[in-house]
Amino acid sequence: MDFLHILLYIQIGLSVFCLYRIIRGPSIADRMVGIDIFGILVVGICAILAVVTGRTFLIDIGIAWVILSFIGTLTLAKYISGKKLNE
Amino acid sequence: MVSTILIAIGVLFNLFGCIGLIRLPDVYNRLQSATKTVTLGTWSILIGVLVRYGFIDIGVKALITIPILFFVATVGAHALVRGSYIFGIPLGKKSVKDDYKEQNK
Numbered sequence: 574m575d576f577l578h579i580l581l582y583i584q585i586g587l588s589v590f591c592l593y594r595i596i597r598g599p600s601i602a603d604r605m606v607g608i609d610i611f612g613i614l615v616v617g618i619c620a621i622l623a624v625v626t627g628r629t630f631l632i633d634i635g636i637a638w639v640i641l642s643f644i645g646t647l648t649l650a651k652y653i654s655g656k657k658l659n660e
Numbered sequence: 661m662v663s664t665i666l667i668a669i670g671v672l673f674n675l676f677g678c679i680g681l682i683r684l685p686d687v688y689n690r691l692q693s694a695t696k697t698v699t700l701g702t703w704s705i706l707i708g709v710l711v712r713y714g715f716i717d718i719g720v721k722a723l724i725t726i727p728i729l730f731f732v733a734t735v736g737a738h739a740l741v742r743g744s745y746i747f748g749i750p751l752g753k754k755s756v757k758d759d760y761k762e763q764n765k
Contacts, residue, residue, distance in 0.1 A: 576664060580671045587671075590678035594690075602687045602744035609736055610681060610694045616729065617674060617702045620709050621667060623718060632709070632721040639725065639732055646736040650743035 581621045588614055605649050612642025666708030673701030686752030687744055695737040702729060 591614065594607035619635035622628075677697030684690045706722040706729075713719040751758060 577667065580667055584671050584674060587674055587678045590682055594681055600687065600744075600749055602740070602747065602749050603690070605740055605744075606681070606687060606691050606694065609691075609740060610677070610698055613695075613698050613702055613729070613733055614674065614678075616725065617670065617705045620702075620705050620722060620725075621671075624663075624667070624709055624712060629718045629721075632718055632725065636721065636725050636728065639729055643732040643736055647739055650736075650739035652743075654743035654746040 575625075577621065577625050581618070581625055584614070584618050584621055588618075601653060605646070605653070608649070609642070609646050612638065612646070615642075663708040663712035666711060667705050670701040670704030670708065673697050673704060677701065686755065687749050688741060689752065691737055691741060695733055699729060699733040 588611055591607045591611040595604050595611075598604045598607060616635040616639050619631045619638065623631035623635075674697070677694045680693030680697065681690050684693055703726055706726055709722040710719045713722075745760065
């Protein structure tokens with residue numbers, strides 16, 4: 574087993590921490606923090622996976638994922654601060 | 661070899677950030693720890709990809725991802741903190757000072 578494979582499995586296993594915070598979090602804001610951090614971790618998973626497999630398109634998936642995660646985080650922040658989405 | 665070391669440093673920073681996400685007592689502390697550290701770790705992983713492949717398509721795409729990631733993570737974290745403060749999430753028991761409340765009086 575290569576060293577990069579071990580790093581890839583560690584990086585995938587880190588998302589379990591985020592899932593713990595999403596499931597266990599006492600309030601809604603804790604769950605949103607977990608979702609936000611999970612969206613950033615997936616970019617790292619895509620980058621290491623692109624190095625391991627040699628496929629180029631996985632970096633594109635990372636870019637699209639980080640932008641969609643940003644839109645989702647802003648929408649949830651607007652939602653819990655009690656405002657409409659167009660103000 | 662250099663790229664493997666950079667990727668290992670990035671995974672280590674991500675590990676520290678996720679430990680902070682589990683261990684810290686408060687929403688604000690968790691978000692501060694996790695956002696900064698995980699952003700720096702992912703930055704290091706992407707720099708490692710750039711060093712490994714050079715300036716061909718995959719390396720340039722990794723280079724483009726870095727400024728997008730910085731803007732997205734910081735703006736998203738600020739919006740989350742402000743939203744959860746307005747929603748009324750209390751500070752942790754060991755917090756001693758609340759500057760935002762004093763400023764908005």
